[in-house]
Amino acid sequence: MSGPLLDIRGLTIGIPNRNGPPLQIVRDLSFDIMPGEIFGLVGESGSGKSASALALMGLNRRPLTTLKGQALYGGQDLLAMSRRSMRKLRGDRISMIFQEPMTALNPLARIGSQIAEMFVLHRGLSWSDARPKAVEALAAVQVPDPEGRARAYPHQLSGGLRQRVMIAVAMACRPDLLIADEPTTALDVTVQAEVLRLIRELCEREGTAVLLISHDLGVIAQMCQRVGVMANGRLLELRDAKALFTDPRHPYTQGLLAALPRLGSRAVEGRHRLADLDTAIDRNAPGFAETYLRPRGEAA
């Protein structure tokens, strides 16, 4: 097998502090993504998953800053690239979809032109040549009546359809890596499954690797080959998905799995309180303070 598509080493993100050490949101994060692989990053909200993904795209907003680390893609460090060359990669080789399909699209622009924009930006097509390509891209994400929907505005589409449009945008240039930041969190469960299947099928067909970020262990288990577990800005465990779910090693991962609600568990165990993270994880366990920068709730 050839080398990794993306090799992230020691990524540290934080807020610079004039009067002392910076406040670190993500600490020394290292993992790699193989070509065509679906890599999952799982963790509670606030664990630094999204900040890490946005850092790879160079899209974190101030005051959040990438303090240290490398992200090697084809021998180039994404984190040290000029803005101009990063813009060329963004959307073309590495693309991203976001959690909120309701607000991620420009409300005043037609769906078709928001997709066509990708071909204008990265393939040098004229707008009139890009429009039919946009309709094709809509058809590829299984949007019914792609011609008509291309002329529609985002508010005329449901959340699931909008997320499909976002996928069409992200996959328009057949990228090497798709970063999906909680792509189904805002969607209904039934729509969720369809969207996930769509992402998997499309990426398999195009050979696109996926960095799938979710707090939903079910989603991760269903989609990923390898999984990294993050908490409070640190990567605690990085395993094959199967191994992680059958034999979690880190106490945090064990707690995370224990906190997962199971169908029928109440019937079997009687009126059992659903284990939440704070009861499932022993935060006073030896060695825990090193992995946890600070208790939950005190962050930032």
Next chain:
Amino acid sequence: MGRYILRRLLQMIPTLLAVAALIFLIFSVLPGSFAGTMTGGGRRALSPELVAQINAQFGLDKPLPVRFWDYLVRLVQFDLGTSFRTREPVMDLIAARIWPSLQLALSAMALAVTVGIPLGFLAAMRPGSLLDSITMIGAVSGLSMPQFWLGLLLMYVFALQLGWLPSFGYGEGRLRNLILPAIALGFAPLALLARTTRAGVLEVMASDHIRTAMAKGASPSQMVRWHVLRNVMVLIVTTMGLQIGSLLGQALVIEKLFSWPGLGSLMVDSVAIRDIPVVQGTILVIVLWFLVINVLVDVIYAAIDPRISLR
């Protein structure tokens, strides 16, 4: 859309009626009368016979409801009545004043739009920069400075000291005469537009779809052209509409200051001598202008934002 506009135009009628009634009512309770101003500004004791004669001559002896009814009957025939003072039809008086008024208001607005919007944009592109600070300090000063004071200042510097521009008068519509009053009138809307534009651009730039545009690999200029301009326009059009609408009425101070023959100065002069038909006519025109601009703004909204439909 045609039906929508028609309906909105019909909706103006009750508003205009209410305004007309209000003016009638106000002038009936205000101290002072036309007869009083005609016969020496109330300084001398009036002979009751003279007052009665003047009142009868102008129909002021009839009770208020009757006068109001007569007025309405003439109004629906587009007759605004006859000026007490000049005996000319109010329509003619207004027609002579409306073009200078519009000229001044639109020039002031053109100045505000061409300078204020780009300034606001530039300031928002570099928040916290020197340009941003200067623009916003200028905008706050512009909003808080009294119009007449700015007008006096301009007059003093450019007319009296430098002698570049005339200090007053219409000058048969020469551009030289328009410049100073237009600047004096346009400065506040300019400042407001700069602030609104800056706030609007910053708001749009912080929204999710701009992050999407960045993730797509759009350059800052492409992003502004494709994803910011149009989105900011909704906010800018609101502010512009309100300003254009109220500028005609606001202009009266500047018109008096620069002896500009507009509606505002006509109205002030007529109020002073209680020339009620003229006051009423000018106010109705100013209100009508405001209403028409409002309909226009709503139509433009719908053209900009597909989520707004005209129904």
